[in-house]
Amino acid sequence: MTEVTVAQASEPFPADRAGCEALDQRDPLRDFRFRFDLPSGVIYLDGNSLGAMPAAVPAALERGARNGWAERLIRSWNELDWHNLPVRAGERLAPLMGAAPGEVLVADTTSINLYKLLFAALQMRPDRKTIVSERNNFPTDLHILQGALKTSFAGHRLVLAEDDDDGVRTLIGADTAVVCLSHVNYRSGRLRDMKAVTKAAHEAGALVIWDLCHSLGAVPVDLGVAEVDFAVGCTYKYLNGGPGSPAWLYVAARHLQQATNPLTGWQGHAAPFAFDINYAPAATIEKFRVGTPPVLSYLPLLESLQIFAEAEMTQLRAKSLQLTDFFIHRVESELAEFGFEVLTPRDHDERGSQVALGHEQAWPITQALIEAGVIGDFRAPDILRFGFTPLYVGYTDVWDATAALTTIMRSGQWREPRFSVKKLVT
Known part of the structure:
Protein backbone atom coordinates (compact mmCIF):
# COMPACT_ATOMS: atom_id res chain seq x y z
CA MET A 1 0.00 0.00 0.00
CA THR A 2 1.39 3.39 -0.98
CA GLU A 3 1.69 5.87 1.84
CA VAL A 4 -0.28 9.11 1.54
CA THR A 5 2.25 11.91 1.30
CA VAL A 6 0.29 15.04 0.35
CA ALA A 7 -1.40 17.56 2.57
CA GLN A 8 -1.26 15.67 5.84
CA ALA A 9 -3.21 17.16 8.71
CA SER A 10 -0.01 18.48 10.30
CA GLU A 11 0.90 20.55 7.24
CA PRO A 12 -0.33 24.13 6.88
CA PHE A 13 -2.76 24.96 4.10
CA PRO A 14 -1.18 26.40 0.94
CA ALA A 15 -0.78 30.16 1.17
CA ASP A 16 -1.01 30.80 -2.56
CA ARG A 17 -1.88 29.20 -5.86
CA ALA A 18 1.71 28.11 -6.44
CA GLY A 19 1.56 26.12 -3.23
CA CYS A 20 -1.58 24.37 -4.50
CA GLU A 21 0.14 23.54 -7.77
CA ALA A 22 3.02 22.01 -5.83
CA LEU A 23 0.62 19.85 -3.83
CA ASP A 24 -1.08 18.71 -7.02
CA GLN A 25 2.28 17.71 -8.46
CA ARG A 26 3.02 15.56 -5.38
CA ASP A 27 -0.43 14.02 -5.27
CA PRO A 28 -0.14 10.22 -5.75
CA LEU A 29 -3.60 10.30 -7.36
CA ARG A 30 -2.79 13.07 -9.82
CA ASP A 31 -2.60 10.85 -12.92
CA PHE A 32 -6.16 9.64 -12.43
CA ARG A 33 -7.38 13.08 -13.42
CA PHE A 34 -6.27 12.34 -16.98
CA ARG A 35 -8.48 9.25 -17.05
CA PHE A 36 -11.52 11.54 -17.18
CA ASP A 37 -12.80 13.75 -19.99
CA LEU A 38 -13.21 17.10 -18.23
CA PRO A 39 -14.05 20.25 -20.22
CA SER A 40 -11.37 22.91 -20.38
CA GLY A 41 -11.93 25.92 -18.16
CA VAL A 42 -14.33 24.13 -15.82
CA ILE A 43 -13.83 23.30 -12.14
CA TYR A 44 -16.21 20.43 -11.53
CA LEU A 45 -17.43 20.20 -7.94
CA ASP A 46 -20.65 18.33 -8.62
CA GLY A 47 -19.41 14.75 -8.80
CA ASN A 48 -21.64 14.02 -5.81
CA SER A 49 -24.60 14.54 -8.18
CA LEU A 50 -23.24 13.37 -11.56
CA GLY A 51 -19.70 12.09 -11.86
CA ALA A 52 -17.43 13.11 -14.71
CA MET A 53 -17.13 10.84 -17.74
CA PRO A 54 -14.18 8.44 -17.87
CA ALA A 55 -12.23 9.14 -21.06
CA ALA A 56 -12.58 5.51 -22.18
CA VAL A 57 -16.39 5.64 -22.26
CA PRO A 58 -16.99 6.80 -25.88
CA ALA A 309 -9.65 -1.16 -9.30
CA GLU A 310 -6.37 0.71 -9.73
CA ALA A 311 -6.96 3.39 -7.07
CA GLU A 312 -6.30 3.06 -3.34
CA MET A 313 -9.34 3.95 -1.22
CA THR A 314 -7.24 5.07 1.75
CA GLN A 315 -5.57 7.63 -0.52
CA LEU A 316 -8.94 8.74 -1.91
CA ARG A 317 -10.27 9.28 1.59
CA ALA A 318 -7.18 11.14 2.80
CA LYS A 319 -7.30 13.47 -0.19
CA SER A 320 -11.04 13.98 0.14
CA LEU A 321 -10.68 15.14 3.73
CA GLN A 322 -7.80 17.45 2.89
CA LEU A 323 -9.68 19.00 -0.05
CA THR A 324 -12.76 19.63 2.05
CA ASP A 325 -10.66 20.95 4.96
CA PHE A 326 -8.92 23.31 2.57
CA PHE A 327 -12.20 24.47 1.02
CA ILE A 328 -13.71 25.20 4.46
CA HIS A 329 -10.55 27.06 5.45
CA ARG A 330 -10.69 29.19 2.31
CA VAL A 331 -14.38 30.00 2.77
CA GLU A 332 -13.85 31.05 6.37
CA SER A 333 -10.69 33.06 5.72
CA GLU A 334 -11.72 34.77 2.47
CA LEU A 335 -15.51 34.99 2.66
CA ALA A 336 -16.31 35.55 6.34
CA GLU A 337 -17.95 38.91 5.63
CA PHE A 338 -20.58 37.48 3.29
CA GLY A 339 -22.61 35.39 5.70
CA PHE A 340 -21.87 31.85 4.53
CA GLU A 341 -22.55 29.13 7.10
CA VAL A 342 -20.58 25.89 6.88
CA LEU A 343 -23.18 23.16 7.37
CA THR A 344 -20.82 20.21 6.94
CA PRO A 345 -19.28 18.70 10.11
CA ARG A 346 -15.66 19.60 10.89
CA ASP A 347 -15.00 16.22 12.47
CA HIS A 348 -13.49 13.89 9.85
CA ASP A 349 -15.38 10.93 11.30
CA GLU A 350 -18.65 12.74 10.56
CA ARG A 351 -17.87 14.10 7.09
CA GLY A 352 -18.50 12.65 3.67
CA SER A 353 -16.84 14.10 0.57
CA GLN A 354 -18.80 17.31 0.14
CA VAL A 355 -19.10 20.74 1.72
CA ALA A 356 -22.47 22.42 2.10
CA LEU A 357 -22.71 26.17 2.63
CA GLY A 358 -25.86 27.87 3.86
CA HIS A 359 -26.75 31.28 2.41
CA GLU A 360 -30.11 32.97 1.90
CA GLN A 361 -29.11 33.78 -1.70
CA ALA A 362 -27.79 30.31 -2.47
CA TRP A 363 -29.59 29.94 -5.82
CA PRO A 364 -28.31 33.07 -7.61
CA ILE A 365 -24.83 32.66 -6.15
CA THR A 366 -24.68 29.09 -7.44
CA GLN A 367 -25.79 30.21 -10.90
CA ALA A 368 -23.18 32.98 -11.01
CA LEU A 369 -20.51 30.46 -10.01
CA ILE A 370 -21.57 28.08 -12.77
CA GLU A 371 -21.27 30.85 -15.34
CA ALA A 372 -17.78 31.53 -13.99
CA GLY A 373 -16.85 27.90 -14.67
CA VAL A 374 -17.22 26.54 -11.14
CA ILE A 375 -19.94 23.89 -11.16
CA GLY A 376 -21.51 23.01 -7.85
CA ASP A 377 -25.22 22.72 -7.20
CA PHE A 378 -28.12 24.06 -5.15
CA ARG A 379 -30.40 22.30 -2.70
CA ALA A 380 -33.57 23.97 -1.52
CA PRO A 381 -34.11 26.17 0.23
CA ASP A 382 -30.72 27.77 0.84
CA ILE A 383 -27.76 25.41 0.33
CA LEU A 384 -24.78 25.66 -2.00
CA ARG A 385 -23.35 22.15 -2.32
CA PHE A 386 -19.85 21.25 -3.50
CA GLY A 387 -18.71 17.68 -4.07
CA PHE A 388 -15.03 16.74 -4.05
CA THR A 389 -14.18 13.71 -6.16
CA PRO A 390 -10.55 12.90 -5.29
CA LEU A 391 -9.89 11.12 -8.59
CA TYR A 392 -10.11 14.35 -10.58
CA VAL A 393 -10.37 17.33 -8.21
CA GLY A 394 -7.14 18.96 -7.03
CA TYR A 395 -5.93 21.59 -4.58
CA THR A 396 -5.59 24.20 -7.32
CA ASP A 397 -9.27 23.61 -8.11
CA VAL A 398 -10.14 24.50 -4.53
CA TRP A 399 -8.06 27.68 -4.71
CA ASP A 400 -9.58 28.78 -8.01
CA ALA A 401 -13.13 27.90 -6.99
CA THR A 402 -13.00 29.90 -3.78
CA ALA A 403 -11.25 32.76 -5.60
CA ALA A 404 -14.13 32.83 -8.10
CA LEU A 405 -16.67 32.80 -5.28
CA THR A 406 -14.86 35.67 -3.59
CA THR A 407 -14.90 37.72 -6.81
CA ILE A 408 -18.62 37.06 -7.33
CA MET A 409 -19.47 38.13 -3.79
CA ARG A 410 -17.29 41.24 -3.73
CA SER A 411 -18.47 42.42 -7.13
CA GLY A 412 -22.13 41.68 -6.38
CA GLN A 413 -22.37 39.90 -9.72
CA TRP A 414 -24.77 37.33 -8.27
CA ARG A 415 -27.39 40.08 -7.96
CA GLU A 416 -27.89 40.26 -11.72
CA PRO A 417 -31.54 39.33 -12.42
CA ARG A 418 -30.68 36.50 -14.81
CA PHE A 419 -29.11 34.50 -11.99
CA SER A 420 -32.39 34.48 -10.06
CA VAL A 421 -34.32 32.71 -12.83
CA LYS A 422 -35.20 29.21 -11.60
CA LYS A 423 -34.56 26.16 -13.77
CA LEU A 424 -36.40 22.85 -13.97
CA VAL A 425 -33.46 20.77 -12.71
CA THR A 426 -31.63 22.16 -9.69
Whole structure:
Protein backbone atom coordinates (compact mmCIF):
# COMPACT_ATOMS: atom_id res chain seq x y z
CA MET A 1 0.00 0.00 0.00
CA THR A 2 1.39 3.39 -0.98
CA GLU A 3 1.69 5.87 1.84
CA VAL A 4 -0.28 9.11 1.54
CA THR A 5 2.25 11.91 1.30
CA VAL A 6 0.29 15.04 0.35
CA ALA A 7 -1.40 17.56 2.57
CA GLN A 8 -1.26 15.67 5.84
CA ALA A 9 -3.21 17.16 8.71
CA SER A 10 -0.01 18.48 10.30
CA GLU A 11 0.90 20.55 7.24
CA PRO A 12 -0.33 24.13 6.88
CA PHE A 13 -2.76 24.96 4.10
CA PRO A 14 -1.18 26.40 0.94
CA ALA A 15 -0.78 30.16 1.17
CA ASP A 16 -1.01 30.80 -2.56
CA ARG A 17 -1.88 29.20 -5.86
CA ALA A 18 1.71 28.11 -6.44
CA GLY A 19 1.56 26.12 -3.23
CA CYS A 20 -1.58 24.37 -4.50
CA GLU A 21 0.14 23.54 -7.77
CA ALA A 22 3.02 22.01 -5.83
CA LEU A 23 0.62 19.85 -3.83
CA ASP A 24 -1.08 18.71 -7.02
CA GLN A 25 2.28 17.71 -8.46
CA ARG A 26 3.02 15.56 -5.38
CA ASP A 27 -0.43 14.02 -5.27
CA PRO A 28 -0.14 10.22 -5.75
CA LEU A 29 -3.60 10.30 -7.36
CA ARG A 30 -2.79 13.07 -9.82
CA ASP A 31 -2.60 10.85 -12.92
CA PHE A 32 -6.16 9.64 -12.43
CA ARG A 33 -7.38 13.08 -13.42
CA PHE A 34 -6.27 12.34 -16.98
CA ARG A 35 -8.48 9.25 -17.05
CA PHE A 36 -11.52 11.54 -17.18
CA ASP A 37 -12.80 13.75 -19.99
CA LEU A 38 -13.21 17.10 -18.23
CA PRO A 39 -14.05 20.25 -20.22
CA SER A 40 -11.37 22.91 -20.38
CA GLY A 41 -11.93 25.92 -18.16
CA VAL A 42 -14.33 24.13 -15.82
CA ILE A 43 -13.83 23.30 -12.14
CA TYR A 44 -16.21 20.43 -11.53
CA LEU A 45 -17.43 20.20 -7.94
CA ASP A 46 -20.65 18.33 -8.62
CA GLY A 47 -19.41 14.75 -8.80
CA ASN A 48 -21.64 14.02 -5.81
CA SER A 49 -24.60 14.54 -8.18
CA LEU A 50 -23.24 13.37 -11.56
CA GLY A 51 -19.70 12.09 -11.86
CA ALA A 52 -17.43 13.11 -14.71
CA MET A 53 -17.13 10.84 -17.74
CA PRO A 54 -14.18 8.44 -17.87
CA ALA A 55 -12.23 9.14 -21.06
CA ALA A 56 -12.58 5.51 -22.18
CA VAL A 57 -16.39 5.64 -22.26
CA PRO A 58 -16.99 6.80 -25.88
CA ALA A 59 -14.88 3.95 -27.24
CA ALA A 60 -16.63 1.44 -24.97
CA LEU A 61 -20.04 2.64 -26.15
CA GLU A 62 -18.86 2.51 -29.76
CA ARG A 63 -17.74 -1.08 -29.30
CA GLY A 64 -20.98 -2.02 -27.60
CA ALA A 65 -23.09 -0.43 -30.31
CA ARG A 66 -21.12 -1.49 -33.38
CA ASN A 67 -19.41 -4.74 -32.41
CA GLY A 68 -22.38 -5.81 -30.34
CA TRP A 69 -25.75 -4.46 -31.33
CA ALA A 70 -24.96 -3.70 -35.00
CA GLU A 71 -22.71 -6.66 -35.82
CA ARG A 72 -23.75 -9.48 -33.54
CA LEU A 73 -27.36 -8.40 -33.02
CA ILE A 74 -29.20 -10.80 -30.70
CA ARG A 75 -26.19 -13.13 -30.61
CA SER A 76 -24.52 -10.58 -28.31
CA TRP A 77 -26.48 -11.87 -25.32
CA ASN A 78 -24.34 -15.01 -25.47
CA GLU A 79 -21.23 -13.97 -27.40
CA LEU A 80 -20.64 -10.83 -25.32
CA ASP A 81 -22.23 -12.22 -22.14
CA TRP A 82 -24.73 -9.36 -21.98
CA HIS A 83 -27.16 -11.36 -19.87
CA ASN A 84 -24.74 -11.58 -16.98
CA LEU A 85 -23.89 -7.86 -16.85
CA PRO A 86 -25.86 -7.27 -13.61
CA VAL A 87 -23.87 -9.99 -11.86
CA ARG A 88 -20.52 -9.16 -13.47
CA ALA A 89 -20.84 -5.49 -12.56
CA GLY A 90 -21.86 -6.49 -9.04
CA GLU A 91 -18.73 -8.59 -8.65
CA ARG A 92 -16.59 -5.64 -9.78
CA LEU A 93 -18.39 -3.26 -7.42
CA ALA A 94 -18.44 -5.49 -4.34
CA PRO A 95 -14.84 -4.82 -3.15
CA LEU A 96 -15.57 -1.09 -2.88
CA MET A 97 -18.18 -1.78 -0.21
CA GLY A 98 -16.57 -4.69 1.63
CA ALA A 99 -19.03 -7.17 0.18
CA ALA A 100 -18.40 -10.83 -0.57
CA PRO A 101 -18.89 -12.41 -3.99
CA GLY A 102 -22.55 -13.04 -4.69
CA GLU A 103 -23.87 -10.27 -2.42
CA VAL A 104 -24.15 -7.39 -4.91
CA LEU A 105 -26.36 -7.00 -7.97
CA VAL A 106 -26.27 -4.02 -10.35
CA ALA A 107 -29.76 -3.44 -11.71
CA ASP A 108 -32.74 -1.09 -11.88
CA THR A 109 -32.78 2.20 -9.91
CA THR A 110 -32.09 3.09 -6.30
CA SER A 111 -35.79 3.68 -5.66
CA ILE A 112 -36.82 0.32 -7.10
CA ASN A 113 -34.07 -1.49 -5.22
CA LEU A 114 -35.03 0.21 -1.97
CA TYR A 115 -38.59 -0.99 -2.42
CA LYS A 116 -37.40 -4.54 -3.04
CA LEU A 117 -35.22 -4.58 0.07
CA LEU A 118 -37.75 -2.82 2.29
CA PHE A 119 -40.34 -5.42 1.34
CA ALA A 120 -37.86 -8.23 1.99
CA ALA A 121 -36.86 -6.83 5.38
CA LEU A 122 -40.44 -6.24 6.55
CA GLN A 123 -41.40 -9.76 5.52
CA MET A 124 -38.52 -11.03 7.65
CA ARG A 125 -39.84 -9.17 10.71
CA PRO A 126 -43.60 -9.84 10.42
CA ASP A 127 -44.43 -9.15 14.07
CA ARG A 128 -42.86 -5.68 14.11
CA LYS A 129 -44.63 -2.61 12.76
CA THR A 130 -42.20 0.34 12.94
CA ILE A 131 -39.76 1.69 10.38
CA VAL A 132 -37.15 4.18 11.57
CA SER A 133 -35.73 6.65 9.06
CA GLU A 134 -34.55 10.25 9.10
CA ARG A 135 -36.28 13.55 8.48
CA ASN A 136 -33.54 14.80 6.15
CA ASN A 137 -33.23 11.59 4.18
CA PHE A 138 -33.13 11.94 0.40
CA PRO A 139 -36.81 12.47 -0.54
CA THR A 140 -37.13 9.42 -2.79
CA ASP A 141 -36.23 7.15 0.11
CA LEU A 142 -39.00 8.61 2.24
CA HIS A 143 -41.41 8.51 -0.69
CA ILE A 144 -40.72 4.81 -1.20
CA LEU A 145 -41.22 4.11 2.50
CA GLN A 146 -44.45 6.10 2.58
CA GLY A 147 -45.76 4.41 -0.55
CA ALA A 148 -44.99 0.94 0.73
CA LEU A 149 -46.81 1.62 3.98
CA LYS A 150 -49.82 3.02 2.15
CA THR A 151 -50.17 0.23 -0.40
CA SER A 152 -48.74 -2.92 1.20
CA PHE A 153 -48.08 -2.43 4.92
CA ALA A 154 -51.00 -0.33 6.13
CA GLY A 155 -50.60 -1.44 9.74
CA HIS A 156 -47.04 -0.14 9.96
CA ARG A 157 -45.78 3.29 10.96
CA LEU A 158 -42.81 5.44 9.98
CA VAL A 159 -40.90 7.47 12.57
CA LEU A 160 -38.27 10.01 11.59
CA ALA A 161 -35.09 10.92 13.46
CA GLU A 162 -33.02 14.06 13.19
CA ASP A 163 -29.48 14.04 11.83
CA ASP A 164 -27.67 12.82 14.95
CA ASP A 165 -27.00 9.11 15.48
CA ASP A 166 -28.13 9.22 19.12
CA GLY A 167 -31.55 10.38 17.96
CA VAL A 168 -31.79 7.34 15.70
CA ARG A 169 -30.81 4.96 18.48
CA THR A 170 -33.41 6.52 20.78
CA LEU A 171 -36.18 5.65 18.31
CA ILE A 172 -35.14 2.01 17.89
CA GLY A 173 -37.20 -0.29 20.07
CA ALA A 174 -38.84 -3.67 20.44
CA ASP A 175 -41.35 -2.88 17.65
CA THR A 176 -38.73 -1.70 15.15
CA ALA A 177 -38.64 -3.88 12.06
CA VAL A 178 -36.31 -1.85 9.84
CA VAL A 179 -33.94 1.08 10.20
CA CYS A 180 -33.46 2.79 6.83
CA LEU A 181 -30.85 5.58 6.65
CA SER A 182 -28.51 7.38 4.29
CA HIS A 183 -24.83 6.87 5.07
CA VAL A 184 -24.06 10.48 4.06
CA ASN A 185 -26.69 13.20 4.27
CA TYR A 186 -27.26 14.60 0.80
CA ARG A 187 -27.77 18.13 2.10
CA SER A 188 -25.13 18.62 4.79
CA GLY A 189 -22.59 15.93 3.90
CA ARG A 190 -22.78 14.49 7.42
CA LEU A 191 -21.47 10.91 7.68
CA ARG A 192 -23.25 8.50 9.99
CA ASP A 193 -21.52 5.87 12.13
CA MET A 194 -22.65 2.83 10.15
CA LYS A 195 -21.20 0.23 12.46
CA ALA A 196 -22.59 1.73 15.68
CA VAL A 197 -26.10 2.34 14.32
CA THR A 198 -26.25 -1.12 12.76
CA LYS A 199 -25.18 -2.67 16.05
CA ALA A 200 -27.90 -0.77 17.91
CA ALA A 201 -30.52 -1.96 15.43
CA HIS A 202 -29.39 -5.56 15.72
CA GLU A 203 -29.38 -5.44 19.50
CA ALA A 204 -33.06 -4.49 19.30
CA GLY A 205 -33.77 -7.28 16.80
CA ALA A 206 -34.24 -4.94 13.82
CA LEU A 207 -32.75 -5.07 10.33
CA VAL A 208 -30.95 -2.19 8.59
CA ILE A 209 -30.96 -0.82 5.06
CA TRP A 210 -28.24 1.70 4.23
CA ASP A 211 -28.39 4.07 1.25
CA LEU A 212 -24.82 4.66 0.03
CA CYS A 213 -25.61 6.98 -2.88
CA HIS A 214 -23.59 9.85 -1.43
CA SER A 215 -20.69 7.86 -0.03
CA LEU A 216 -19.66 4.87 -2.14
CA GLY A 217 -16.64 5.73 -4.26
CA ALA A 218 -15.44 8.55 -2.01
CA VAL A 219 -15.77 7.18 1.53
CA PRO A 220 -14.40 3.81 2.72
CA VAL A 221 -17.26 1.35 3.28
CA ASP A 222 -17.12 -2.15 4.72
CA LEU A 223 -20.58 -3.67 4.90
CA GLY A 224 -19.20 -7.01 6.03
CA VAL A 225 -17.34 -5.64 9.03
CA ALA A 226 -20.36 -3.51 10.00
CA GLU A 227 -22.60 -6.59 9.65
CA VAL A 228 -25.05 -4.65 7.49
CA ASP A 229 -28.15 -6.53 6.35
CA PHE A 230 -29.08 -4.65 3.18
CA ALA A 231 -27.83 -1.66 1.20
CA VAL A 232 -28.66 0.25 -1.97
CA GLY A 233 -27.04 2.96 -4.04
CA CYS A 234 -26.70 4.58 -7.42
CA THR A 235 -23.63 4.48 -9.68
CA TYR A 236 -23.76 7.89 -11.35
CA LYS A 237 -22.35 10.06 -8.56
CA TYR A 238 -18.87 9.30 -7.20
CA LEU A 239 -18.85 6.05 -9.19
CA ASN A 240 -19.01 7.96 -12.51
CA GLY A 241 -21.32 5.49 -14.26
CA GLY A 242 -23.07 8.14 -16.33
CA PRO A 243 -26.52 9.76 -16.20
CA GLY A 244 -29.13 7.18 -15.29
CA SER A 245 -26.60 4.35 -14.98
CA PRO A 246 -28.00 1.25 -13.25
CA ALA A 247 -28.15 1.19 -9.48
CA TRP A 248 -27.14 -1.65 -7.18
CA LEU A 249 -28.36 -3.56 -4.16
CA TYR A 250 -26.59 -5.56 -1.48
CA VAL A 251 -28.01 -8.51 0.42
CA ALA A 252 -25.85 -10.12 3.10
CA ALA A 253 -25.29 -13.78 2.25
CA ARG A 254 -26.89 -14.84 5.53
CA HIS A 255 -30.20 -13.36 4.35
CA LEU A 256 -30.25 -14.52 0.74
CA GLN A 257 -32.33 -17.62 1.31
CA GLN A 258 -35.00 -15.89 3.42
CA ALA A 259 -35.21 -12.53 1.65
CA THR A 260 -37.92 -12.32 -1.00
CA ASN A 261 -38.19 -10.00 -3.99
CA PRO A 262 -41.72 -8.56 -4.36
CA LEU A 263 -41.11 -7.70 -8.03
CA THR A 264 -41.12 -11.21 -9.44
CA GLY A 265 -40.02 -10.46 -12.98
CA TRP A 266 -38.76 -13.12 -15.34
CA GLN A 267 -35.08 -12.25 -14.93
CA GLY A 268 -35.27 -13.21 -11.25
CA HIS A 269 -36.56 -16.68 -12.09
CA ALA A 270 -34.38 -19.67 -11.31
CA ALA A 271 -34.48 -20.59 -15.01
CA PRO A 272 -35.54 -17.48 -16.93
CA PHE A 273 -35.11 -19.03 -20.36
CA ALA A 274 -37.22 -22.07 -19.52
CA PHE A 275 -40.20 -19.69 -19.83
CA ASP A 276 -42.07 -21.48 -17.09
CA ILE A 277 -45.27 -19.56 -16.30
CA ASN A 278 -44.96 -20.50 -12.60
CA TYR A 279 -42.47 -18.29 -10.78
CA ALA A 280 -39.59 -19.93 -8.93
CA PRO A 281 -36.98 -17.50 -7.58
CA ALA A 282 -33.27 -17.92 -8.20
CA ALA A 283 -31.31 -19.15 -5.20
CA THR A 284 -28.62 -16.49 -5.65
CA ILE A 285 -28.52 -12.68 -5.64
CA GLU A 286 -30.13 -12.94 -9.08
CA LYS A 287 -33.47 -13.46 -7.36
CA PHE A 288 -33.50 -9.64 -7.09
CA ARG A 289 -33.36 -9.16 -10.84
CA VAL A 290 -36.60 -8.04 -12.49
CA GLY A 291 -36.46 -7.24 -16.21
CA THR A 292 -34.05 -7.07 -19.13
CA PRO A 293 -30.89 -5.08 -18.29
CA PRO A 294 -30.23 -1.85 -20.24
CA VAL A 295 -26.99 -3.16 -21.71
CA LEU A 296 -25.43 0.03 -23.06
CA SER A 297 -25.92 1.75 -19.68
CA TYR A 298 -23.60 -0.77 -18.03
CA LEU A 299 -20.64 -0.09 -20.30
CA PRO A 300 -19.60 3.32 -18.88
CA LEU A 301 -19.83 1.95 -15.34
CA LEU A 302 -17.47 -0.89 -16.16
CA GLU A 303 -14.92 1.62 -17.46
CA SER A 304 -15.15 3.61 -14.23
CA LEU A 305 -14.86 0.49 -12.09
CA GLN A 306 -11.62 -0.32 -13.89
CA ILE A 307 -10.25 3.00 -12.64
CA PHE A 308 -11.37 2.22 -9.08
CA ALA A 309 -9.65 -1.16 -9.30
CA GLU A 310 -6.37 0.71 -9.73
CA ALA A 311 -6.96 3.39 -7.07
CA GLU A 312 -6.30 3.06 -3.34
CA MET A 313 -9.34 3.95 -1.22
CA THR A 314 -7.24 5.07 1.75
CA GLN A 315 -5.57 7.63 -0.52
CA LEU A 316 -8.94 8.74 -1.91
CA ARG A 317 -10.27 9.28 1.59
CA ALA A 318 -7.18 11.14 2.80
CA LYS A 319 -7.30 13.47 -0.19
CA SER A 320 -11.04 13.98 0.14
CA LEU A 321 -10.68 15.14 3.73
CA GLN A 322 -7.80 17.45 2.89
CA LEU A 323 -9.68 19.00 -0.05
CA THR A 324 -12.76 19.63 2.05
CA ASP A 325 -10.66 20.95 4.96
CA PHE A 326 -8.92 23.31 2.57
CA PHE A 327 -12.20 24.47 1.02
CA ILE A 328 -13.71 25.20 4.46
CA HIS A 329 -10.55 27.06 5.45
CA ARG A 330 -10.69 29.19 2.31
CA VAL A 331 -14.38 30.00 2.77
CA GLU A 332 -13.85 31.05 6.37
CA SER A 333 -10.69 33.06 5.72
CA GLU A 334 -11.72 34.77 2.47
CA LEU A 335 -15.51 34.99 2.66
CA ALA A 336 -16.31 35.55 6.34
CA GLU A 337 -17.95 38.91 5.63
CA PHE A 338 -20.58 37.48 3.29
CA GLY A 339 -22.61 35.39 5.70
CA PHE A 340 -21.87 31.85 4.53
CA GLU A 341 -22.55 29.13 7.10
CA VAL A 342 -20.58 25.89 6.88
CA LEU A 343 -23.18 23.16 7.37
CA THR A 344 -20.82 20.21 6.94
CA PRO A 345 -19.28 18.70 10.11
CA ARG A 346 -15.66 19.60 10.89
CA ASP A 347 -15.00 16.22 12.47
CA HIS A 348 -13.49 13.89 9.85
CA ASP A 349 -15.38 10.93 11.30
CA GLU A 350 -18.65 12.74 10.56
CA ARG A 351 -17.87 14.10 7.09
CA GLY A 352 -18.50 12.65 3.67
CA SER A 353 -16.84 14.10 0.57
CA GLN A 354 -18.80 17.31 0.14
CA VAL A 355 -19.10 20.74 1.72
CA ALA A 356 -22.47 22.42 2.10
CA LEU A 357 -22.71 26.17 2.63
CA GLY A 358 -25.86 27.87 3.86
CA HIS A 359 -26.75 31.28 2.41
CA GLU A 360 -30.11 32.97 1.90
CA GLN A 361 -29.11 33.78 -1.70
CA ALA A 362 -27.79 30.31 -2.47
CA TRP A 363 -29.59 29.94 -5.82
CA PRO A 364 -28.31 33.07 -7.61
CA ILE A 365 -24.83 32.66 -6.15
CA THR A 366 -24.68 29.09 -7.44
CA GLN A 367 -25.79 30.21 -10.90
CA ALA A 368 -23.18 32.98 -11.01
CA LEU A 369 -20.51 30.46 -10.01
CA ILE A 370 -21.57 28.08 -12.77
CA GLU A 371 -21.27 30.85 -15.34
CA ALA A 372 -17.78 31.53 -13.99
CA GLY A 373 -16.85 27.90 -14.67
CA VAL A 374 -17.22 26.54 -11.14
CA ILE A 375 -19.94 23.89 -11.16
CA GLY A 376 -21.51 23.01 -7.85
CA ASP A 377 -25.22 22.72 -7.20
CA PHE A 378 -28.12 24.06 -5.15
CA ARG A 379 -30.40 22.30 -2.70
CA ALA A 380 -33.57 23.97 -1.52
CA PRO A 381 -34.11 26.17 0.23
CA ASP A 382 -30.72 27.77 0.84
CA ILE A 383 -27.76 25.41 0.33
CA LEU A 384 -24.78 25.66 -2.00
CA ARG A 385 -23.35 22.15 -2.32
CA PHE A 386 -19.85 21.25 -3.50
CA GLY A 387 -18.71 17.68 -4.07
CA PHE A 388 -15.03 16.74 -4.05
CA THR A 389 -14.18 13.71 -6.16
CA PRO A 390 -10.55 12.90 -5.29
CA LEU A 391 -9.89 11.12 -8.59
CA TYR A 392 -10.11 14.35 -10.58
CA VAL A 393 -10.37 17.33 -8.21
CA GLY A 394 -7.14 18.96 -7.03
CA TYR A 395 -5.93 21.59 -4.58
CA THR A 396 -5.59 24.20 -7.32
CA ASP A 397 -9.27 23.61 -8.11
CA VAL A 398 -10.14 24.50 -4.53
CA TRP A 399 -8.06 27.68 -4.71
CA ASP A 400 -9.58 28.78 -8.01
CA ALA A 401 -13.13 27.90 -6.99
CA THR A 402 -13.00 29.90 -3.78
CA ALA A 403 -11.25 32.76 -5.60
CA ALA A 404 -14.13 32.83 -8.10
CA LEU A 405 -16.67 32.80 -5.28
CA THR A 406 -14.86 35.67 -3.59
CA THR A 407 -14.90 37.72 -6.81
CA ILE A 408 -18.62 37.06 -7.33
CA MET A 409 -19.47 38.13 -3.79
CA ARG A 410 -17.29 41.24 -3.73
CA SER A 411 -18.47 42.42 -7.13
CA GLY A 412 -22.13 41.68 -6.38
CA GLN A 413 -22.37 39.90 -9.72
CA TRP A 414 -24.77 37.33 -8.27
CA ARG A 415 -27.39 40.08 -7.96
CA GLU A 416 -27.89 40.26 -11.72
CA PRO A 417 -31.54 39.33 -12.42
CA ARG A 418 -30.68 36.50 -14.81
CA PHE A 419 -29.11 34.50 -11.99
CA SER A 420 -32.39 34.48 -10.06
CA VAL A 421 -34.32 32.71 -12.83
CA LYS A 422 -35.20 29.21 -11.60
CA LYS A 423 -34.56 26.16 -13.77
CA LEU A 424 -36.40 22.85 -13.97
CA VAL A 425 -33.46 20.77 -12.71
CA THR A 426 -31.63 22.16 -9.69
